[in-house]
Amino acid sequence: MPIRLPLVEDEPQERRDAARNREALLAAAQSLIAECGVGSITMEAVAARAGVGKGTVFRRFESREGLMAAVLDRSETAFQAAILSGSPPLGPGAEPMDRLLAFGHARIELNLLHRALISAAGRAGSRSYAAVSFTAMHVRYLLGELGVRGDIAFLATALLAPLEVPILEQQVEIESMHLPRITQAWDDLVRRVVAG
């Protein structure tokens, strides 16, 4: 029997039933979302499908937003992996400008694809510390590589802000903009910002 060494990132140690329940809950949530849509699933339904009590759901995920954020996390992780170690131009190896534009296009499509889930995740979701951090850091890094002068942290935020779900939704639904126009206009914005 292996002795459990207390490593650096040794979290408070998740019990086996807890881990099983978390997996069951995530799977239940995912399948229910696929069936009924994000908006019309209830926490009680998720708990029932996972075969646990409602209290357990809130113990694991804090809130509805927390659960949604956890579900969202899977695809978001894949996206991060594509950036960190995927193929160019999204991944490393391409010119910074190409990477930046590729990033924007991917982000737009992803945000539109998961907009219901992202909205439901609210502040716990892509806006959460880790996700914002990663996304913002990546854009900041690319802006740095491009030799952009000025308040890079704010400029990164400014480039990302129009890609956020509420704004994208407004463009698509109220202004009747379509995807090609948005991506093209965003490219133009990037070039203006980079050109300085």
Place this chain on the structure above:
Amino acid sequence: MPIRLPLVEDEPQERRDAARNREALLAAAQSLIAECGVGSITMEAVAARAGVGKGTVFRRFESREGLMAAVLDRSETAFQAAILSGSPPLGPGAEPMDRLLAFGHARIELNLLHRALISAAGRAGSRSYAAVSFTAMHVRYLLGELGVRGDIAFLATALLAPLEVPILEQQVEIESMHLPRITQAWDDLVRRVVAG
């Protein structure tokens, strides 16, 4: 007795009791918000203070968001008036660039000031058709005056997006940016976009 001519903007005619109740509800909401904060007031409390039933609140304002949006509307109207007919540089008379920068600064401060209310108003609030329309139209107009080429509708949105409450909150609370830095960085963004 004056004959009621069917004017162009003749709405379905609000009954006197309905008007009275709407005023009472708005006043009640405003005072309750001032006392307890936006987050902790309930629709029932607003109804009680206004001396009406809960059903009436929802009849008049559709939803919690709708009520918040209605409360917000007052200061928002004043802001619009300041732009349309106030003194420069916010109002007409100044150079377009000065007006644009003044607009941004005012918008930032207003969004931070009313952030709780704006968030509570959600999609029914400053994001609503009329408000977005006005704000976006004004920025588009100024960009046009400045001779900016390109997709002006998108560029206006892109300039406005980083001023939205969730992003502003993120900057202030997580990134620890302070107001002067934000306004200065936004000015820089504007100049880059206008310079093309």
Place this chain on the structure above:
DNA sequence: GGTGAAACGGACCGTGGTCCGGTTTCATTC
């Protein structure tokens, strides 16, 4: 198998939102 800590579950609560029978208001008519 004993023990303490952690997780479980479902009854319970508060609040946003709906519904519908009763009431008020207002234009019209006399």
Place this chain on the structure above:
DNA sequence: GAATGAAACCGGACCACGGTCCGTTTCACC
């Protein structure tokens, strides 16, 4: 200026769902 009828409004009981609480059960370790 009183009667009238119908549309609009009112109110509070009611519902659904997110979130909490706490007695009970399970787990990991000894």
